[in-house]
Amino acid sequence: MLIKRDDQTGLATGGNKARKLEYLMAEALGRECTAVVTVGGPQSNHCRMTAAACRRLGLEPYLLLTGPQPAEAEGNLLFDRLFGAHLRFVDTTDEAAIAVELACLEEDARAAGHRPYVIPLGGSTALGAAGYVEAMRELERQATCRVDHVVVASGSGGTQAGLVVGAGAWFGGPRVHGVSVSRPREVLVPLVARLADETARLLGVDPPAADAVVVHDCYFGPGYGVMTEDCREAIRLVARTEGLLLDPVYTGKAMAGLVDLVRKGVFERGQTVVFWHTGGVPALQAYRKWFAGDTAPPT
Numbered sequence: 222m223l224i225k226r227d228d229q230t231g232l233a234t235g236g237n238k239a240r241k242l243e244y245l246m247a248e249a250l251g252r253e254c255t256a257v258v259t260v261g262g263p264q265s266n267h268c269r270m271t272a273a274a275c276r277r278l279g280l281e282p283y284l285l286l287t288g289p290q291p292a293e294a295e296g297n298l299l300f301d302r303l304f305g306a307h308l309r310f311v312d313t314t315d316e317a318a319i320a321v322e323l324a325c326l327e328e329d330a331r332a333a334g335h336r337p338y339v340i341p342l343g344g345s346t347a348l349g350a351a352g353y354v355e356a357m358r359e360l361e362r363q364a365t366c367r368v369d370h371v372v373v374a375s376g377s378g379g380t381q382a383g384l385v386v387g388a389g390a391w392f393g394g395p396r397v398h399g400v401s402v403s404r405p406r407e408v409l410v411p412l413v414a415r416l417a418d419e420t421a422r423l424l425g426v427d428p429p430a431a432d433a434v435v436v437h438d439c440y441f442g443p444g445y446g447v448m449t450e451d452c453r454e455a456i457r458l459v460a461r462t463e464g465l466l467l468d469p470v471y472t473g474k475a476m477a478g479l480v481d482l483v484r485k486g487v488f489e490r491g492q493t494v495v496f497w498h499t500g501g502v503p504a505l506q507a508y509r510k511w512f513a514g515d516t517a518p519p520t
């Protein structure tokens with residue numbers, strides 16, 4: 222197994238959102254916007270990286286954080302505060318209510334004299350996903366052997382959509398396995414497929430084959446951001462065998478999925494699997510109670 226280190230993309234501790242933001246922020250600048258408004262949970266990597274990208278480019282970040290407001294600013298939320306992002310908390314998961322709050326935040330930015338650019342959840346538009354078409358091209362250039370499978374965490378679907386389009390353009394390219402962190406297959410497959418089609422159209426390349434969107438949905442447990450025993454085990458396993466950190470929301474669950482797919486014989490002997498590390502490590506801090514029992518071995 223090989224690991225593609227998008228936890229090292231270099232923007233405020235790294236992560237996959239840098240590749241989407243490369244294109245989204247370019248559009249914001251092209252439209253002469255002066256602020257960016259986006260949305261995510263209190264431990265959103267997307268929000269943290271958007272805030273960092275804004276500061277890098279001289280734009281003002283406005284973040285709508287959904288769910289209960291944490292008592293302490295830790296992990297990504299600490300970084301949001303360090304970047305001086307304007308924060309609005311709303312304790313709901315209802316999409317319509319979130320859309321209303323997002324419009325209010327956009328209005329706040331206008332009232333402050335800004336021209337806002339709005340990025341939807343996870344930056345998963347066709348333009349954002351284009352960053353992952355380019356990422357797959359990068360893997361193709363870097364690969365020194367045939368790559369048979371790519372395993373990646375899939376949330377809002379833009380990362381997987383871009384990778385699927387990129388794999389379609391790579392002769393003999395890999396099969397992309399999305400490990401869902403929040404949605405059942407019936408929801409995530411059509412979402413990724415639609416986004417992949419839009420992305421292919423935007424770039425003027427062939428749309429992916431009908432069976433190219435593969436989603437595994439038995440690894441997210443009770444729901445988004447909820448720790449599972451398999452996720453905890455996967456984080457420990459990779460920490461102790463590789464000295465490498467995974468995150469509790471995305472890559473821990475994706476790795477738990479990879480381990481199970483190996484056990485189930487989904488990958489054939491001799492095939493090469495690339496695990497796409499999408500980042501998220503700052504959130505670990507907010508999940509420390511799950512690792513409270515991990516003490517140093519006796520000396």
Ligand SMILES: *Cc1c(COP(=O)(O)O)cnc(C)c1O
Nearest residue numbers: 266376377378379380471499501
């Ligand atoms: C956002 C995110 C993902 C999922 O990417 P999507 O494009 O939303 O599917 C995976 N891993 C990490 C660490 C993320 O922050």
